[in-house]
Amino acid sequence: MVRVSKALLKEASTGLSKTLSEILVCPLSKQPLRVCEETGSLISDSIGVSFPIKDGIPCLVPKDGKILDIDDATKRN
Amino acid sequence: MRAATLYQRSSLLLRRRRRSIEPYALVPSGSFCTDNGDDFESTNTSSRVTIFDRDLKRKQRDRSAWLMRPDDSFVNAVAENLLDRLEDCKKTFPSALCLGGSMEAIRRLLRGRGENNSSELLSVSKLWLYADLDLPGAINGSMRNEDVNDAMYWWNNERHYLVFVPGAIEKLIMMDTSYDMVKLCKDFQHDAPNENIETSFVVGDEEFLPIKESSLDLVISCLGLHWTNDLPGAMIQCKLALKPDGLFLAAILGGETLKELRIACTLAQMEREGGISPRVSPLAQVRDAGNLLTRAGFSLPGVDVEEYVVKYKSYRKLAAYTHTYSLLHHDCCDLDTSLVILFCSRLRLYAHKSQILLGVAMELIEHLRSMGETNALLQRNNILKRETALATAAIYDSMFAAEDGTIPATFQVIYMTGWKEHHSQQKAKRRGSATVSFQDIQKEFGSGS
Numbered sequence: 001m002v003r004v005s006k007a008l009l010k011e012a013s014t015g016l017s018k019t020l021s022e023i024l025v026c027p028l029s030k031q032p033l034r035v036c037e038e039t040g041s042l043i044s045d046s047i048g049v050s051f052p053i054k055d056g057i058p059c060l061v062p063k064d065g066k067i068l069d070i071d072d073a074t075k076r077n
Numbered sequence: 078m079r080a081a082t083l084y085q086r087s088s089l090l091l092r093r094r095r096r097s098i099e100p101y102a103l104v105p106s107g108s109f110c111t112d113n114g115d116d117f118e119s120t121n122t123s124s125r126v127t128i129f130d131r132d133l134k135r136k137q138r139d140r141s142a143w144l145m146r147p148d149d150s151f152v153n154a155v156a157e158n159l160l161d162r163l164e165d166c167k168k169t170f171p172s173a174l175c176l177g178g179s180m181e182a183i184r185r186l187l188r189g190r191g192e193n194n195s196s197e198l199l200s201v202s203k204l205w206l207y208a209d210l211d212l213p214g215a216i217n218g219s220m221r222n223e224d225v226n227d228a229m230y231w232w233n234n235e236r237h238y239l240v241f242v243p244g245a246i247e248k249l250i251m252m253d254t255s256y257d258m259v260k261l262c263k264d265f266q267h268d269a270p271n272e273n274i275e276t277s278f279v280v281g282d283e284e285f286l287p288i289k290e291s292s293l294d295l296v297i298s299c300l301g302l303h304w305t306n307d308l309p310g311a312m313i314q315c316k317l318a319l320k321p322d323g324l325f326l327a328a329i330l331g332g333e334t335l336k337e338l339r340i341a342c343t344l345a346q347m348e349r350e351g352g353i354s355p356r357v358s359p360l361a362q363v364r365d366a367g368n369l370l371t372r373a374g375f376s377l378p379g380v381d382v383e384e385y386v387v388k389y390k391s392y393r394k395l396a397a398y399t400h401t402y403s404l405l406h407h408d409c410c411d412l413d414t415s416l417v418i419l420f421c422s423r424l425r426l427y428a429h430k431s432q433i434l435l436g437v438a439m440e441l442i443e444h445l446r447s448m449g450e451t452n453a454l455l456q457r458n459n460i461l462k463r464e465t466a467l468a469t470a471a472i473y474d475s476m477f478a479a480e481d482g483t484i485p486a487t488f489q490v491i492y493m494t495g496w497k498e499h500h501s502q503q504k505a506k507r508r509g510s511a512t513v514s515f516q517d518i519q520k521e522f523g524s525g526s
Contacts, residue, residue, distance in 0.1 A: 017277045019172070019248050023292045027285035057259055059280040060287035063132070 016058065027060045043068070127306045128359070131254070131282070134304050134453040138177065138255035141449030145181065145261070151387050152448060155328050155490055156182035156299050158383065162326060162494065163297070170295035170324065173246045176283055176315075177253035178301025178328075179448065181262050184251065187274065246295070249274045250288075252281045253301075255449075283311045288318040296325045300490070303329040303360055304453060312373035322499035325375055326492075330450070331382060332362045333489035337477045338441070338469075345468035356461075358452060366491045375495025376502055383490050388483040389440035441486050 016035060026033055026044035033042040033051070041050040042058055049065040051058060156179060163170075175183050253259050259278045266276055281287045283298075283305050296315045305311045315325050335357050342356040361369070363382050370378035445451050478484050496502060 017275075019275060020250070020277045020279065023172075023250065023289050024279065024287050025289045027281060027287040030290070032289075054256065054280075055260070055263075057256070057263065057278045057280055059256060060285075061135075061254055061280055061282045062285050064280070 016053065016056070020058065024058060024060065027062055028065075129304055129306050129453045131284070131304075131306065131453075134449075135254045137446075137451055137453060138253065138449040139257040141447060142255060142258040142261045144443075144447040146447055147181075147185070149179075149182070149444075149447065151385055151444075151488060152179045152182045152300070153186070154385060155179065156186050158490075158492065159183070159297060159299055159326060159328050160186055162492065163295075163324075166324065168294075168322070168324070170246050172248040172250075172293050173295035173297060174250045174252060174288060174293050174318065176296065176298035176301050176327075177255070177258070179299045180251050180253060180301075181258075181265065183297065183299050184249075184262055184266065184276070187246070187249070246274050249276045250279060250293075251276060252279045252283075254280065254282050256280050258449075284314075286311070286314040286318055288314075290317050291320045291323075293318050294320055294323050296323070296327075298327040298329075300328055300330060300448070300450075302327050303358075308361070309369055309372050312369060312375075316373050316375060316495075316497055319497040321497055322501065323497045325495045325497070328490050328492050329366070330360050331366075331489035331491040332360045333384065333487055334360055336487055337473060337484075338486065341469045341473040341476065344472050345465050349462065349465045349468050356452060361491065363491055366493050370493055370495045373495070374498075376498040376504070377494075377496045379492075379494040381492050383492070385488045385490065386485045387441075387444070387488060388479070388485050389444070390483055441484065444486075 021035065024033055024042070025031060026046060026049070028049070029044060029046040031044060031046040033044055035041075036043050036050065039050065041052050042060070043050045044065075048068045050068055051060050051065050053059070160183070251259065251262055253262075259280050263278050266278075270276075279287065283302060284307055296319060298315075302308060302311060312325070319325065339357045343353050346353045346356075363380065366380045367378055370380065442451075473484060
């Protein structure tokens with residue numbers, strides 16, 4: 001899982017620089033982040049939260065995060 | 078009214094706590110997007126105390142981005158001082174993180190230094206080239222004697238400055254809690270890029286540092302960390318993000334900051350309201366700073382303090398003018414203008430009689446706002462009575478004003494330096510491992526003298 005997300009991070013083309021994608025992790029769980037190009041956001045799979053990227057600036061303040069419904073659903077199942 | 082809201086807030090807290098007892102509470106529910114993220118804080122950090130309203134601080138930093146003055150001499154002095162410390166290190170720092178606070182100043186000054194330095198370097202090396210290739214010719218003709226001497230002196234003594242700040246930082250990440258602040262920095266960067274430094278931008282919270290473990294060589298923070306609720310926690314996270322032998326460099330405001338304002342506020346509130354409420358936020362003392370560094374686990378901790386006194390021009394002349402003006406026009410502007418208006422617009426400041434006295438202190442308050450350093454206590458009193466404000470300004474003026482009509486404000490800045498441990502660092506030897514007794518040393522040197 002982690003390996004896949006790392007590979008995805010490196011191919012990211014959402015305006016996120018290589019430096020950032022290498023260094024940034026989820027602020028809450030400190031686990032790697034995955035770039036979702038569809039929504040233009042960074043997704044922390046470990047806690048199921050997506051963080052927006054506004055104008056090339058990733059917003060990783062916990063309050064900016066949105067909880068993903070799908071993830072919740074899968075966890076409940 | 079206030080009591081009611083307080084009650085509501087506390088009951089909300091209670092409810093949230095009760096919910097955490099339920100099963101499935103560990104699955105991250107909606108809780109960390111709500112009020113203060115209490116649930117998360119309590120699981121992440123040991124301390125439950127929330128002193129500062131981080132949301133409000135974020136908004137204040139937004140405003141500070143709109144109000145920021147590039148010529149703020151206090152902020153520039155602190156940033157310069159921090160960068161001086163950086164230059165004192167012989168190590169290079171390929172990747173650096175600049176935390177919130179006055180990070181624009183850091184970026185600007187880093188850039189300035191880089192340019193100055195490289196141009197200086199270029200001219201000196203050119204000199205040296207001349208001197209090297211055609212020394213007699215240079216001395217006789219195009220070059221002055223002192224220049225050649227300068228070049229030789231520089232080459233012999235100060236070559237080590239070649240590994241200097243511009244080359245020392247290759248990648249710089251700038252982080253702040255306020256999007257507007259980060260955006261502002263990014264725009265500045267766009268207009269005047271740091272050619273030597275690859276700069277990237279993140280919006281993030283110091284209390285929840287979104288940085289991978291051991292990935293940075295330097296964390297630098299200029300006047301930002303004193304607003305964190307959990308300063309030890311934030312520093313521990315910084316330490317985790319550092320590589321071994323990485324440097325943590327921070328400037329925070331110390332307890333002596335704004336002592337004049339603190340005194341004036343307290344006296345005025347005692348006089349007018351018969352009690353006091355915190356108007357100036359609690360800040361770390363110098364002795365705490367050392368403890369913080371050790372507690373966060375930094376080796377070779379270093380703390381030093383500097384006090385800056387900023388003098389604010391009072392508007393007495395202008396105020397007097399407005400005063401007479403309003404008297405002439407029988408403008409009986411009753412003292413009803415709310416302070417909200419006063420604090421919102423500078424122009425109206427001179428329009429009302431009641432605000433004349435406040436004009437004296439306004440410069441200070443505006444400076445604080447432009448730095449984003451206004452009160453963000455969770456338990457702050459939202460209402461500042463007009464009378465109290467006037468009394469504060471009057472007391473401030475009468476107690477602290479200088480002869481030339483300026484009012485001083487003290488800012489105490491604590492500089493903290495700490496390194497992440499590394500085997501190459503010097504450390505004390507194990508206890509009892511000494512081979513020579515101190516008494517022998519004393520005998521040796523005692524007999525010599």
